Structure formats: C-alpha cells, structure tokens
Amino acid sequence: MISLGPETPPTALDTAPNGLLDTRDLLEAEAPPDPAPPREPTFPHLQLLHTWSATTAEHIMVQTVEELTRSIQIKCLLGSGGFASVFKGVYQASEVAVKLALAPKNTDRERFCREAVLAQQLRHPHVVATYLARGAVMTEELIDQLQQMHQPPLPPLAAAGEAAGEAAGEAAAASAAGSAAPRHHPHYPPGAVSLLPNFPSAVSEDNMGNPRVARPQDQEAVVGWVPALHKVGLLPDQIVMVMVQELCDSDSLAAALRRGVFQPLDGRTSRLIARRMLVRTAAEVCRGMLHLHNSNVMHGDLKPANVLLCRSRKDRRGFVAKVADFGLSKLLHDDTSHVMSEHVGTVAYSSPEAIQGRHSKACDVWSFGILLWELVAQERPFARLRPTQIMLGVGFNGLKPEWPRQDWPELCAIGERCLASNLAARPSFAQLEEELVRLEEALREESRHVSAELAAAAASKSSQ
Incomplete structure (x- = not known):
C-alpha cells in the first residue's frame, strides 16, 4: 500500500512523519516499473530433467508416521480444492503452508508425485517455493499409529468449563471496553492506518510483533494431524502427499x-x-x-x-x-x-x-x-x-x-x-x-x- 521515493512534488510521494508516505497517484515515486529478471533460466531444464530422473516417487515415499510428520505442525485450514487441502502450519519453527493431497492406492505414483518433484526444483521470486515433500501409503496400521502419536488429549470437563467461563468473561469485558472500535497505531497518523498492509507486526505497540511464530491467541486454531487428515477424507490404503510450501x-x-x-x-x-x-x-x-x-x-x-x-x-x-x-x-x-x-x-x-x-x-x-x-x-x-x-x-x-x-x-x-x-x-x-x-x-x-x-x-x- 506504501511506496518509497524521492520528494519531487507533484509527481512523487511526499515523506510524512514517522516514515509514513502520503498516497499520491504513483505506485513508486521516480522508480520505473520492475525490470525483468535475467532472461537465462535460473534452473536450466536439462538440470531439471536430470533431477526428475533421479528423484522418483520412491525417494519421496516414507514408511513411518514419524518420518511423514517430523517437524511439521498443522494449524488452521486455509483452503480446499478438488485435489487437496492447504493448512497454515509450522515447520522448523517457521510459519509455512502445508498441502495435503490424497490418491487411491492403485494411482500411478510417478504421476501423483510429479507436482512434489517439480515444485521442489522450481526456484524463482514469482513461483511459490516448496521446501519439502513426503508421501506415504496410509495403511490401517499407519493410521492407528498416527492417532496414537498425534491425537490431542481431551481436557477434563471441569477445566473445560473454567476455561469457557474465563473466555466468556474476557469477551464481555472486551465488548464493554469497545474492542470493536478501530485499532489505533501510535506511530502513524490516524487517517493513514487503513492504507498499511496488514502485517503481523502492525498489531503490536512497537511494530515488532510477537517473538514466537505461534502467538498465544492462535493456539486455539491448532488443528493437528488427525483432524486435518480427517478433513481431507483419508481412508485406509490411500496415498497421502505432504508438501511444505512458502506461506x-x-x-x-x-x-x-x-x-x-x-x-x-x-x-x-x-x-x-x-x-x-x-x-x-x-x-x-x-x-x-x-x-x-x-x-x-x-x-x-x-x-x-x-x-x-x-x-x-x-x-x-x-x-x-x-x-x-x-x-x-x-x-x-x-x-x-x-x-x-x-x-x-x-x-x-x-x-x-x-x-x-x-x-x-x-x-x-x-x-x-x-x-x-x-x-x-x-x-x-x-x-x-x-x-x-x-x-x-x-x-x-x-x-x-x-x-x-x-x-x-x-x-x-x-x-x-x-x-x-x-x-x-x-x-x-x-x-x-x-x-x-x-x-x-x-x-x-x-x-x-x-x-x-x-x-x-x-x-x-x-x-x-
């Protein structure tokens, strides 16, 4: 929503206090439209073909639940399509998107794994990055292991009741205090707040955000592996593909x-x-x-x-x-x-x-x-x-x-x-x-x- 540029009225964006820029009719002050990236392929297709032949379905498929889910936490659902569902997640302490795709056991594994193989090789500023891909045939034994390893324990009834009461009290207090009113950002003029991109740091007083990837208020949004695979409709003997991607x-x-x-x-x-x-x-x-x-x-x-x-x-x-x-x-x-x-x-x-x-x-x-x-x-x-x-x-x-x-x-x-x-x-x-x-x-x-x-x-x- 904001762009940086030299002070050249009337065609430039004027610098305002605290680094906020006024919004005149330019995307960028005197900067030209983005130049094209280098014309040479950043990942030549010959190298990609070599990688495709070397990285087959067998290199992606794993045999245990621990291998399939290692270092990956699944949070809230972002969206679902005809072939897969995408969840917000955490991988190695960083926020990511986790894509879960299913296929019948008799599916051509090479074709089903094609997206995972290709996506990991494509590296470009305007292509969504794929950091990791794993797949497994989810037998009944593996599904049982998954439920044992990742099924969240149910809270005691008393504790659940107390938590619900506290949440209701906090909600009522917030409502009485007028929490629905627009947030005020102390470092920006009031009229310019709506022009800022909705960065997570923007909701904190010092514009630094929370040090933790999973903020306390987001904990309730954690879905987990078992509900996520139930959401995508996992059945015994289906193949599940897990892709960790740029969020x-x-x-x-x-x-x-x-x-x-x-x-x-x-x-x-x-x-x-x-x-x-x-x-x-x-x-x-x-x-x-x-x-x-x-x-x-x-x-x-x-x-x-x-x-x-x-x-x-x-x-x-x-x-x-x-x-x-x-x-x-x-x-x-x-x-x-x-x-x-x-x-x-x-x-x-x-x-x-x-x-x-x-x-x-x-x-x-x-x-x-x-x-x-x-x-x-x-x-x-x-x-x-x-x-x-x-x-x-x-x-x-x-x-x-x-x-x-x-x-x-x-x-x-x-x-x-x-x-x-x-x-x-x-x-x-x-x-x-x-x-x-x-x-x-x-x-x-x-x-x-x-x-x-x-x-x-x-x-x-x-x-x-």
Missing part, C-alpha cells in the same frame, strides 16, 4: 479480484494507479511462467486461483504475485514440443488444443490470456455457460470471450494475441512480460502528465 498470506489473485483490489477508489486509488497495479501483477505472473517454460515445464492449470499473493512493502499494492499449484504440470523433453494427455485443467481457462488432449507451452499462454481478460473485465470467464458448453464451444467451435476494446485497447490487444487460434501466433511469456512493462511505463508517463497539469492549475489558481 502466501494475502490470499489468491481470484480473491483479490472479488475484493475489487484493481478497481479505482475515490480519494485513494486513481484509474491510472489501479491500471498500473493490474499490469504489474500480470507482469509478475509472466515472470513466474517464464521460469517454468525455461525449465521446460508446462503449468497446465494457470488461473487466478492458482496465483497466490504474498505480503510485500515493495509498492503500494502491498503484495507480490507468485505462480502456484503444479498438480497438472507436465515436463517436456528436449525433443518434444507437446504431450498428449486426457488430463485437462479448469475448463474455462483451457485452450482448444488442451481440451482436445494436446498440451504445449502455448496452452499456458492461452490460459494467461483468459486470466488477463478476467482482470480487465472484472468477471468470471464464460460465467453464464455450463462446463460442457464451454468445453464444446472452446474446444470445437471457436468460442472466445469478447474483449472490452473500447475501455482499454492496449491491454486488450495483448490479451487477444494470447488467444490466437494459430499456436505459433501466440506470444511467449518473455514477450508478454516485456510488453506489459512497456505498457506500465506508458501509464506512468500519463500519470506524470496528469499530475503536472493539476499542479499547474493549482498554482495558477493560487496566484490569482
């Missing part, structure tokens, strides 16, 4: 769209700034996808729900975007440009050729084009159609969303190229990233001209 604590791009993050807001976010925020976020998605494609990995299910947002004070958005969820990812070998598979990602974001079973990097570009359309249109693609209608329309009858060219022709032109029927006509993510950066540069120049005109008008008025 992205600002939700997903899909949730940000529902909240209207990229909409202008009177007195706080102008049309130009809202557009810069949108374009910068899209460029960050391109950077993450560029790394995947340079590593010869196809994502297979790119959509706003699979782009996670991590808190950041880098600019006034308050977040950076990271590509996540490689459950449908596919690896291309050196001599192949596509693979055949019946596994299709979310149908509204799937390309015609993917629906027909032919997958290539160009499919991800199509998915990004649909994502870009959703950012511009601020609505779900094909929202009025059933999945079967979308599949038939896109896959076999040339169905595409209609772009609002009159509202934003420059961005719509980029998006339309992503949805080209000819795969060779679709741009690469390197090209898309460069075009989006240039588009944001143009928006910044336009913002400067507007600010200069407003300043000149104000100066003329004051001199009269």
